[in-house]
Amino acid sequence: MTDVLTPVLSDIWDAEASWTLQTYREHGGYRALAIANDMAPGDIVNLVKGSNLRGRGGAGFPTGLKWSFLPPPDGGPRYLVVNADESEPGTCKDIPLMMANPHVLVEGVAITSRAIGCDHAFIYLRGEVVQVYRRLLAAVREASDAGLLGDLRVTVHAGAGAYICGEETALLDSLEGRRGQPRLKPPFPAVAGLYARPTVVNNVESIASVPGIVLGGAEWFSGLGTAKSSGHGIFSLSGHVERPGQYEAPMGITLRELLELAGGIRRGHRLKFWTPGGSSTPILTQEHLDVPLDFDSVAAAGSMLGTRALQIFDETVSVVRAVTRWIDFYKHESCGKCTPCREGTYWMQQLMHRLEAGQGTPEDIQTLDDVANNIFGRSFCALGDAATTPVTSGLQHFRDEFEAGCHTPAWELFPPEASALESVTSNPARTPKEVTA
Amino acid sequence: MTTTQPTPATQLVPLVEVTIDGFTTEVPKGTLVIRAAEDLGIAIPRFCDHPLLKPAGACRQCLVEVAMPDREGTLRPMPKPQASCTLEVSPGMVVNTQMTSEVADKAQEGVMEFLLINHPLDCPICDKGGECPLQNQAMTAGREVSRFHGVKRTYPKPISVSTQILLDRERCILCQRCTRFSDEIAGDPFIDLQMRGARQQIGVFDAEVLGFTGSSPVGPAELDESGQPFASYFSGNTIQICPVGALTSASYRFRARPFDLVSAPSIAEHDACGAAIRVDHRRGVVLRRLAGEDMAVNEEWVSDKDRFAFRWQAAPDRLLAPLVRENPDGTGDLVETSWGDALDVAATLLAQRRGRLAALPGGRLTYEDALAWSSFTRGVLGTNDVDFRSRAYGSSEEADFLAARVAASGIGVTYGDLENADVLLVGLEPEDEAATIFLRLRKAVLAGGTRVRTVAPFLSRGSTKMHATLLPAAPGTEPEVLASVTELGGEGRLGVVLVGERLAAVRGGLAAAAELATRTGARLAWVPRRAGDRAAVEAGLLPQLLPGGRPVADPAARAEIAAAWGAPVPETPGRDLVGILAALASGELAGVVIGGVELSDLPDPDAARAALEAVRAAGGIVVSLEVRASEVTELADVVLPVAPPVEKAGTFLTWEGRPRRFDEVFETPARSDAEVIRMLCDELGVTLTATEPQLWRGERVALGAAQPGPVPAPGEGQAVLATWRLLLDAGRGQDFEPHLAGTARRPVAMMSRATADALGVADSPTVRLRGPRGEAEYPLVVAGVVDGVVWVPADPRDFPSTAHLGVRAGEIVEVAK
Helix, strand or coil: CHHHCCCCCCCCCCCCCCCCHHHHHHCCCCHHHHHHHCCCHHHHHHHHHHHCCECCCCCCCEHHHHHHCCCCCCCCCCEEEEEECCCCCCCCCHHHHHHHCHHHHHHHHHHHHHHHCCCEEEEEECCCCHHHHHHHHHHHHHHHHCCCCCCCEEEEEECCCCHHHHCHHHHHHHHCCCCCCCCCCCCCHHHHCHHHCCEEEEEHHHHHHHHHHHHHHHHHHHHCECCCCECEEEEEEEECECCCEEEEEECCCCHHHHHHHCCCECCCCCEEEEECCCCCCCCEEHHHCCCCCCHHHHHHCCCCCCCCEEEEEECCCCHHHHHHHHHHHHHHHCCCCCHHHHHHHHHHHHHHHHHHCCCCCHHHHHHHHHHHHHHCCCCCCHHHHHHHHHHHHHHHHHHHHHHHCCCCCHHHHCCHHHHCCCCCCCCCCCCCCCCCC | CCCCCCCCCCCCCCEEEEEECCEEEEEECCCEHHHHHHHCCCCCCCCCCCCCCCCCCCCCCCEEEEEEECCCCCEEECCCCEECCCCECCCCEEEECCCCCHHHHHHHHHHHHHHHHCCCCCHHHCCCCCCCHHHHHHHHHCCCCCCCCCCCCCCCCCEECCCCEEECHHHCCCCCHHHHHHHHHHCCCCEEEECCHHHCEEEECCCCCCCCCCCCCCCHHHEECCCCECCCCCCHHHHHHCCCCCEEECCCCCCCCHHHCEEEEEECCCCCCCCEEEEEEECCEEEEEEECCECCCCECCCCHHHHHCCHHHHCCCECCCCEEECCCCCCCCEEECCHHHHHHHHHHHHHHCCCCEEEECCCCCCHHHHHHHHHHHHHHHCCCCECCCCCCCCCCHHHHHHHHHHCCCCCCCCCHHHHHEEEEEECCCHHHHCHHHHHHHHHHHHHCCCEEEEEECCCCHHHHHCCCEEEECCCCCHHHHHHHCCCCCECCEEEEEEEEHHHHHCCCHHHHHHHHHHHHCCEEEEECCCCCHHHHHHCCCECCEEHHHEECCCHHHHHHHHHHHCCCCCCCCCCCHHHHHHHHHHCCCCEEEECCCCHHHCCCHHHHHHHHHHHHHCCCEEEEEECECCHHHHCCCEEEECCCHHHCCEEEECCCCCEEEECCCCCCCCCCHHHHHHHHHHHHCCCCCCCCCCCCCCCCCCCCCCCCCCCCCCCCCEEEEECCCCCCCCCHHHCCCHHHHCCCECCCEEECHHHHHHHCCCCCCEEEEECCCCEEEEEEEECCCCCCEEECCCCCCCCCCHHHHCCCCCCEEEEEC
């Protein structure tokens, strides 16, 4: 069974003090940088293009292609910004990666910077994870002190914990010290990004995959996974599985295979629904167990691969309750810039709480569906779309549970104690949270 | 809905063909879809979009369906509806708006529904009700009945953004027009978005909320009178562009319904910028003023003074009936009388003293009124003793400059010229003294077309916002600095020197500016402070100048004017303001006809008062033409009331020389200066044909070479005073506007660290300035002012003025703790 796994990024997570430069070098760390330093920048770009590495932040845009969008050098600065603002509910890959092996990211940053002609790279980290922040700072310091980074400056920036700052242009605004809200595109970051200079924004896992590609070659990387989704990826399983955690496997693995690795669904229970890539990806069900987890197959199944954050829910879970929590999140995290997302999530939250409390009406369900459709494709950035997916996919697969919300509270149909992984104190006052402005 | 005509293209831009709702049109490359649709007469609903602000794409009301040809030319629909306010046209683009696309229609209805779920729908008590884009568009794109049965977002209401601007947050649809205006146009970051998501709201700067500890970024110089930081002179524009009733003004709130108001276009009277305004009135009372739209002048913006300061025209101290002295011998109180009686008395008094009279018409006249004064002075009073300036400084340099470089110079530098220019400001702070110029310069600088340098004692807040470079000059040293400027303009930029009226106080200043313009090939424009100053120069309200730039000394010029007016023109050049006052005091003159002159504006108010008292004591007369009772009224024998701008028609001339014709807003019995003068002439049996004379082709008054005076040298405990009048101050045109007054800047004294150390005041929070007439205490702000100079505002409200100190700009003032 272990041969299904392809530990590359996670290879040394179990090593003693895996986050130190010494351990990393003992396991071959920074060899890729040495090779890359002897390569022409354009060759590195071509190598990554040839590997067919697709962005690991969710959208799956080819990484090498993105780099090649930068205009020719004009003598001014060009920036690499690593998006480490991992905030998607269910997504838990970048933070453990940076926690256990920050140097693979730093090495990737150094190689990428060389490829794109960047002297100053930034890692925009979600601010709540202080331990990871410290490890990144230490890793950059170690690498710099060891002379590995040459003239490259790497700045690790701790964000203030806003979901919107994972959107690349909002991230850039936030990094510049402004209010984190998405920018109008065009101009795209490749043309006018950080401080209005050509900028590449990449996910942590994408950049961390670069050293492996340099060492193993494009063919090795594209030999993993499927034709259109090559390479390895971290699959994070959470929820009602026996052994939740990060499983690094080739793209195109199925949930069935992953569940085998993870010891299956919680003992005595069965799969009800799951997200392939975090809360922003439409939920799937039992019938999608054998869908290959690559960009195109998941899309064909009506969802998105996203960040490969597989949240697994067994039959004890109320879909209405789960969707309500997700909508609470999106309402709380809407940046407020555009009307559909700001007002639509505010409205959906009230509708969901009514349905959860069994106080909904058939009109509410219809309105909910329509509100979601009025947000989808109308918002300023993709986060508005994301907020609607739990609702529309929930309605698509489990409409009867929403209808039950017109007469019976979700906590009566699906007592939350049954879903709990550990014993919890039950809360008798389970009234909907008061909605305040 | 705000729509505008597209600005005329200044450069040739390639055209792009685009089809909207089946109509094909060609628009310049770079045009936004929403603008292209306007071109075709298709109105796409919008809130955040504003043609003079950068695209935001925030409200999403303007969504349309778009298809574009791919490389093979096959039309490919875009998967999602697009915001037409952010999308530029591309060749072959096909757009379907709500008129022809169900998708667009559904999207717009959806957004409208979203906007309304948290809106209070309190239109019946909202100022905007009846003229509200949200209300109007809700009528066309909204549902009849709301589907929202939940809890609306509410806030305590309203927030005072300033004493004038109130914010009802629950009405706000977060389009960011106000914050974008403040950032992009005015440059005053006094409001911004705060919080996020459904709790996102417009808020004001608050050091406490933002967690500033220790040194606050806000010093006393950045507080307004009410204590708010970062107040703006242009905040009223945010009310006007707010597409809902979230921003209202304290002075108009709950006062009227838009549909009860009658609107009339007019021209702002507070400065020489000629900003277009709209006056809204109801039953003879002006209730508010709005910015008018004139892309050649003020675009769509006006200063808060132009917008909010109008009650002076209907003030309780308005003179409505003529006044004469109780007793025929000129003694006793002023009493109201009939026009017939007052004209009779005035005519008799004037006729007895013809040839020994002077005129001080003031600087607030329309061109028509100024011409009437000019012809009356020459043809009836029989003198050239006339001076419109109330701030004349005694030398003939200013009068010569006006005659040589300003009079009959036509339209010189224009607002449009400022957009691609190398501008040098001398003795002029546009934000305070010519707000419309400030906005145009700032726009041009940010767009990259213009650079600004300023000859001033320090870089003011306004100059900072224009990214101006400071050419430091202590008052009195301006000619020296001007002489050192070697290049102005070039590289495709027009060189422009803008001189303020204050430069006249510096000997050799105006001449040095004129020499600089000649030396560098730059164009020179004189930017006075008052709406009537330029017209007065054109009408010849100066002792050596006749209308159209004709010198009094030229017989041919006098003959032309005499023919045009049907009256003789005296050949002796007249006295200027200072000379007139001296002659009144000495008894050489037997009387004066005086217009809108505030004695406190004059170089020496006490001496002026004494002169008017002296002439009456010696049997002379004072005839006053005034809108409101003033200090002069009390000293007058006859007072003839005249109309404020709102009640008369006329033409202001801007600093550019551009005529700004306006009609009376409503009819009242009030008469313009010209009408009163005509009645007076009738009473005197004189007929003047005050026609506009032909173009003068003869010699002009010559401006001599710059002869700078001695530079003031402050001794121990002294500094040179720098000062000017701020936009909002104690000016009588701002009377009865307490909400506006609260947004004026707090008076402070500014000086450099070195000066403060030398004066021994560096550790003192306040500083005391003493002049020959009085003293005043100001909060001290240490800033980058030229050494040896202290700056204070000239005439702050509820605070001693520099006239109270008895010190003028460029003079020495005592400074102590």
